[in-house]
Amino acid sequence: MIxxxxxxxGIATLVAYIATIPxxxxxxxxxxxxxxxxxxxxxxxxxxxxxALASGFHLGSVRIMGGNAKVPSALGR
Numbered sequence: 001m002i003x004x005x006x007x008x009x010g011i012a013t014l015v016a017y018i019a020t021i022p023x024x025x026x027x028x029x030x031x032x033x034x035x036x037x038x039x040x041x042x043x044x045x046x047x048x049x050x051x052a053l054a055s056g057f058h059l060g061s062v063r064i065m066g067g068n069a070k071v072p073s074a075l076g077r
Contacts, residue, residue, distance in 0.1 A: 017052055024048035 024045035031044035 020048045020052040
């Protein structure tokens with residue numbers, strides 16, 4: 001029986017991905033709305049969500065921890 005043991009890099013990536021949730025809440029609370037262009041504004045937390053999704057934290061943690069990611073990330077990793 002083969003056991004996939006999470007690597008330290010996988011655990012760190014997963015922690016970084018999970019840390020974007022409170023970071024988004026803090027940014028929305030303390031910074032508020034920011035201009036995004038064409039006269040529109042978005043909560044500052046949207047930038048943290050973009051960081052989490054575009055950087056592939058969610059898939060990187062799955063791959064490094066020994067899983068098999070089925071959905072490609074926004075950057076094509």
